[in-house]
Amino acid sequence: MAEKGLLIVLSGPSGAGKSTVISSLMRMRDDIRFSVSATTRAPRPGEVDGVNYFFRTHEEFARMIGEGAFLEHAEYVGNRYGTPAGPVDEQLAQGWNVLLDIEVQGAAQVLEKRHDAVSIFLAPPSLRELERRLRGRGTDAEEKILGRLETAKRECALAKNYAYIVVNDDAETAARELDAIITAERCRSGRKLESIAKGDFLS
């Protein structure tokens, strides 16, 4: 049987550069899978149930909440989104490290339920640099940028609740740090002793 994988919770404000860092990380490791969220919103053209999302009705979603089927869930502009525990646990049992790319409220819900999750906050080098990055996109209205900066400030104040903080000054370096955290966490004595209990070095 494969060694159990890690549940990795990654949060960070918009503009911290999460998607670039995750792309680099995926080139470094081939033992990571993403969780698939459930949602009540309608599929967009090309979206496939079970791949992009698990598409569920409001009734189904409510029932799943009642059954405690979610690691976390939230509502945005009239639709519900959530991370079903079942598929995550299946992947973990198969030995995959499962990455939840999730905002701070959802992360808090997961960390309350799963004390063995590895929590990582991806931080911008500074709020000044974050502002520069958000403006650099050149696509957002001033009001939207200021709103994002306010949210980022609130989110960064929660960084202390995470086990690790990776500062994304350079995406490649940040990805290497994520890679190191995953490797190190798999060497934690509690996990290691579980996986080598069948070996004989302790007997």
Place this chain on the structure above:
Amino acid sequence: MAEKGLLIVLSGPSGAGKSTVISSLMRMRDDIRFSVSATTRAPRPGEVDGVNYFFRTHEEFARMIGEGAFLEHAEYVGNRYGTPAGPVDEQLAQGWNVLLDIEVQGAAQVLEKRHDAVSIFLAPPSLRELERRLRGRGTDAEEKILGRLETAKRECALAKNYAYIVVNDDAETAARELDAIITAERCRSGRKLESIAKGDFLS
């Protein structure tokens, strides 16, 4: 001012391959220093005070114990050995990661005094493999080999007291895991928040 370094405590039974793994690790990182032990034994030809050891008289050593100057100390065949805290703390303050290559009793003393130390146990893949390695040297008498195996068993039973266990199946892989643990531990949120408190991402 440099970010404070990590105090790393590395233990493992004779035959676990510690020296090979440490050599590989030193090729991977240039931010590690070793601690210099103090001893009451006489210098051997070529040994330099303050480099190989701090050579001290029995009286000086006893006084240092009284002053609480040691992170750990022990006695072997009539001579005393110990790790003075002062030079270690100086190196840590300068930003070096300081590696203490130390047996299990000494490690326990250090971990009791320094809760921020990172403890790593280097384990052989199995006792059978350890026995094979000890016999493979072809230099030791049977009695000595059996004694070492008994000691190794006792030491491996203490692996659970360490934060990390690295199984040395292949020295290069084990060194990469040590490297990852050091990188990851420097991203721990407690340490990171201390070092970026002067930055403004939280303000």
